[in-house]
Amino acid sequence: MSTADHRRSTRHARGTRWRLSLVAAAGATALAAGLLAWPGATPAGAAVGAGTYTIKNAGSGLCLDVPGASAASGVQLQQASCGTSGSQVWAVSAVSGGFTIKSAAGLCLGVRDASTSAGKAIEQQSCSGAATQTWSFTASGSNYRVVNTNGGKCMNTQDNSTSAGALVQQNSCDSAATKQWTFTPGNGGPTSTSTSTSTSTTTRTTTTTTTSSNPGGGGDGSGPWPTDAGSVHQT
Template structure:
């Protein structure tokens, strides 16, 4: 199908695995959970090495469906992996640096990025493949739909736009905004044609849209639409491409080229209304001839749910999958999709349910979080640089009022409550309002206002290990304008820069 709209773009997506002691691995993943949890508060290299016993690609290999491409900016996906995770490029002098691990099989050495990128900005220029195939993901050269970079290439993600913690250790994910895309063509040993293939990734419901395409998986080497069944990728977002959907998403969908499929007919099943977690496990597998299956879960707890499992759409059997591996765009470089990526892999073969359950158990044990501690809590929100408190001016209950800092006084208009859903609320005169990114803004200078609490993503705030508070939707930091220390200085959103005017403590 072809659409003329420059916004919508065209759509192009969207052996039975050997069971080898995966039940034992699932039990072992549960044991690993206790190990990670016990060491989360002090994530030393030794503790990480001890915890990294069986990681996702070890589990897939044990199930007879090995990873042929594995990518993460957060952690190792093999217990033995000790190489680099990703590469960053510094804006000030165009120097590049590889960011690696604290220990083999462990978490990212985030301090290496912080040190290298201090006083400037950095871009993620490459995400390394952790398999022996070396299917590394550089920034894509573009495609049918041109990217915003030089000569129509895509651009890299801001390296500090998506802070989080994992096992208590600070890390940075890949925040895919429109135009960001990574890709390796003619990837080695990945399934092609009608060979069975599995894909998983960890993403988030905090940052999604309905456009094509925030994908991870297999696409065309030509970066053009080469017809139905030439892709096999996870598509994540709120696209209801064929109409008739139930709920508002977002959904784990299959981009099989020329359609984002939540079922073999297109729209989602009535019971599959959407997946809304800060961290989402997304899985898709395709046996190449008769079945594809979509699964999802809260990546921090619980088990997998099957959103769909059934026949391939009409005209998609057998599959004709090509060997390009992509992240962030559609097969022909459709680049209007947005999303967040933390880890993922492409496997040879059709993973068993037991293998996938074991992988989910490992993810739930990993300790993904957007906070620096437990959620909840109430008290003054201190602006560290100014030595003052976030203040609702004159205890107003007027929606849209921009917030300020003021000398701390313990009054109700300076008492903020952090909820388990990530909101920051203040109650004055019996009225409760929430801190809100004005107009769902995602640009520098967006006002931090109060508004009726509605649970939308522009009212969700991440407390980070480095003392910043970032908008879940924008990734921007809560910022005292102009680094002012004066009473009445206004508060806004601004790109995170390490300044003390972006440091906050609650309580």
């Protein structure tokens, strides 16, 4: 083989290796992107965790509320125009089997008479740890169905009403907008602290933020939440 032929062969081999390396890099990038986009990577219900929220009905745009800001046990909940009242502050706490939802008075959301029947009132009650006071959150787009652990029924407005003052009850779960709720963090109660950790490679830096709840007064049921609330942070 002549010197010229040898040089051409060497250049061709180098070019082939370079093209193969580009193909391999592109394939690795596509694989990484696919893994990041895999729908099981982040649980759909992970957005609702321990913390303080306002809870807005997706069908009416009105907020879950305690009538008259009552601190009495046995008061049925309603939906009302959203504001900054403590009667619309709800503390979510993780417990075995789900979550509790507590009012500003430190009372737990539960179904009247521990009923599993449709149409039964959802009220604030003295916290007992009963299954009728335990709830789960099922994602529906950006909203959640609030499902009672005891009867498997969803929190809803009476007769699917979108009017202010409509009472709140449990009904069989379906796709009705009035059975879906938006949880907006903030509005007083426990504060959150966050820590950030960074990991870097030669090609990019990824920052991860972890948020943990600091219950403050009433977060563990030991006392009431503030009767007035701060600003609402919309998500």
